[in-house]
Amino acid sequence: MDKFIEVINLTYSYRPGNGNEVKALNGINMKVFKGEFLAVTGQNGSGKSTLARHFNGLLKPRSGNVLVGGFSILDKNRLAEIRKMIGMVFQNPDNQLVSSIVEEDVAFGPENLGLPPETIRSRVGWALETLNIENLRRESPNNLSEGQKQLVAIAGVLAMKPECIVLDEPTTHLDPRSRRELLEIIIRLNREEGITIILLTHFMKEVVFCDRMIVMDLGEIKISGTPHEVFEKTTEIVRLGLDFPVATQLAAGLRGKGLKLPGNIITTEELIAQLCLLK
Amino acid sequence: MELTKNITLGVYLPGETVIHRLDPRTKIIIASVLIILLLMIKSYPAYAVILTFLSAVIFMSGIPLSYALCGLKPMLPVLILMWVFQLFLYSNPDSKVIFSFWIFTATDSGMHMGNLISLRVIFLFTVTTILTLTTSMVSLTDGLESLLNPLRKFGLPIQELVMTMVIALRFVLILAEELDKIVKAQMARGVAFDRGNFIQKTKKLFPVFLPLFINAFKRAEELIVAMEARSYTGGKGRTKMKTLQMSRVDLGAGFVMLIFSAIVVLLIITIKPQI
Numbered sequence: 001m002d003k004f005i006e007v008i009n010l011t012y013s014y015r016p017g018n019g020n021e022v023k024a025l026n027g028i029n030m031k032v033f034k035g036e037f038l039a040v041t042g043q044n045g046s047g048k049s050t051l052a053r054h055f056n057g058l059l060k061p062r063s064g065n066v067l068v069g070g071f072s073i074l075d076k077n078r079l080a081e082i083r084k085m086i087g088m089v090f091q092n093p094d095n096q097l098v099s100s101i102v103e104e105d106v107a108f109g110p111e112n113l114g115l116p117p118e119t120i121r122s123r124v125g126w127a128l129e130t131l132n133i134e135n136l137r138r139e140s141p142n143n144l145s146e147g148q149k150q151l152v153a154i155a156g157v158l159a160m161k162p163e164c165i166v167l168d169e170p171t172t173h174l175d176p177r178s179r180r181e182l183l184e185i186i187i188r189l190n191r192e193e194g195i196t197i198i199l200l201t202h203f204m205k206e207v208v209f210c211d212r213m214i215v216m217d218l219g220e221i222k223i224s225g226t227p228h229e230v231f232e233k234t235t236e237i238v239r240l241g242l243d244f245p246v247a248t249q250l251a252a253g254l255r256g257k258g259l260k261l262p263g264n265i266i267t268t269e270e271l272i273a274q275l276c277l278l279k
Numbered sequence: 280m281e282l283t284k285n286i287t288l289g290v291y292l293p294g295e296t297v298i299h300r301l302d303p304r305t306k307i308i309i310a311s312v313l314i315i316l317l318l319m320i321k322s323y324p325a326y327a328v329i330l331t332f333l334s335a336v337i338f339m340s341g342i343p344l345s346y347a348l349c350g351l352k353p354m355l356p357v358l359i360l361m362w363v364f365q366l367f368l369y370s371n372p373d374s375k376v377i378f379s380f381w382i383f384t385a386t387d388s389g390m391h392m393g394n395l396i397s398l399r400v401i402f403l404f405t406v407t408t409i410l411t412l413t414t415s416m417v418s419l420t421d422g423l424e425s426l427l428n429p430l431r432k433f434g435l436p437i438q439e440l441v442m443t444m445v446i447a448l449r450f451v452l453i454l455a456e457e458l459d460k461i462v463k464a465q466m467a468r469g470v471a472f473d474r475g476n477f478i479q480k481t482k483k484l485f486p487v488f489l490p491l492f493i494n495a496f497k498r499a500e501e502l503i504v505a506m507e508a509r510s511y512t513g514g515k516g517r518t519k520m521k522t523l524q525m526s527r528v529d530l531g532a533g534f535v536m537l538i539f540s541a542i543v544v545l546l547i548i549t550i551k552p553q554i
Contacts, residue, residue, distance in 0.1 A: 058504060080510060088508040095498050096505035100449045101417055107520035112510040120520040142452045156509065
């Protein structure tokens with residue numbers, strides 16, 4: 001796979017210079033490949049949001065560099081191009097919607113790109129259709145549920161036709177059902193539209209569907225690999241204060257009761273399959 | 280929601296009438312012309328002509344008359360006070376005295392002045408009410424942006440100003456809801472907002488507005504980041520999805536307005552002012 005984003009020795013700190021400097025990122029090295037679904041997890045304050053904000057140049061590294069599609073985020077002339085490639089969805093849907101009409105808000109991004117009106121209209125239509133929220137076109141965001149608002153925010157990013165979407169804990173404010181629906185849509189965008197997804201989350205339920213995951217702590221990458229590889233490192237996961245997916249927990253419990261289950265179960269389907277193999 | 284229901288800013292009655300379908304720019308221009316005419320009128324016949332015109336517009340727009348006028352109710356005491364002040368305080372050398380007591384004298388020119396000023400305020404209010412009742416805030420801002428666009432040549436940041444208005448419109452309700460939440464949270468902790476004298480009551484508002492302002496700034500900061508992430512760099516190089524288009528209806532409305540203004544101007548010139 002082609003590498004799309006490359007992070008080289010990235011360091012970032014808040015309030016530098018005076019006594020209470022806070023190191024948020026400490027020598028991060030990582031790659032994101034084209035078309036993959038990458039999950040970034042870690043406790044609050046582990047630096048995952050700070051890292052994500054470097055991907056499209058919202059923050060500037062104190063040292064090191066980030067290359068997106070070969071361009072450095074330090075290159076001011078390329079910033080517009082980088083932001084066009086990488087869309088970003090934030091935690092609170094209310095604080096990222098601009099207009100009081102859904103379709104106008106979705107048009108905000110393409111309008112900023114200076115596209116002709118017909119192109120904007122067709123893109124807005126396409127984005128709303130892809131997310132199945134065409135019926136909300138004329139609504140005001142104030143009348144929508146949190147889940148619907150977050151879908152509008154994603155549509156707004158989608159209408160810019162990005163190659164990659166970074167989602168910064170998009171499900172925090174949602175109820176369990178909208179959370180599931182949003183995750184399904186994220187997976188669909190990745191598989192059907194071929195959009196690279198970087199999902200920041202601390203819900204292990206959401207992590208199990210990704211191709212690759214990164215666990216961060218205190219501004220450093222502690223574990224990385226496929227979900228199967230990561231959740232096998234039981235002691236480290238516990239030490240980093242993270243949860244296990246429900247299926248993994250259940251499998252561990254059953255193993256304790258004497259059932260012969262393998263150690264790499266993370267999804268419900270895998271657990272069911274393994275249980276059916278038992279005699 | 281107790282606090283939000285009192286916000287009537289930009290109340291809009293959706294509809295499909297000719298008035299609703301007019302281009303927002305046409306409506307803004309017509310309203311401005313009407314306002315200018317109203318500020319020049321100084322005689323009753325001219326007001327009668329304006330009254331006929333506005334009645335026709337209200338009828339065509341399908342707005343219930345009671346709805347169009349109910350906004351005047353809170354202004355009534357001020358209007359009456361103003362009328363009384365004019366009645367006693369305004370006079371010119373050849374005005375006749377109607378009655379007098381103690382140090383006050385009511386003159387006929389004072390009465391006319393009061394009448395004309397009251398009529399002016401009522402009509403100004405009606406014109407702006409018709410405009411906002413038949414035009415959504417979004418198309419109003421679109422129209423305003425398009426009309427003010429030429430001023431950009433003089434370095435005025437029109438697009439940015441209109442963007443600010445659009446965002447303000449979106450956040451008015453959110454902040455009102457938040458205010459409501461904070462008030463309820465403070466009440467749950469035992470603050471009685473309706474007790475105490477004026478100073479005590481005012482003091483109780485600090486713990487309400489402080490968190491509101493802090494939250495508003497936090498929201499603003501998050502919004503800026505989100506807008507930047509969506510490639511916003513100010514008005515330069517931006518296009519619009521919706522392009523405003525004048526139709527034959529607008530042409531007709533402009534024509535009617537032209538004739539009407541000519542009649543009113545003629546009346547202003549020929550009829551001797553009342554005062």
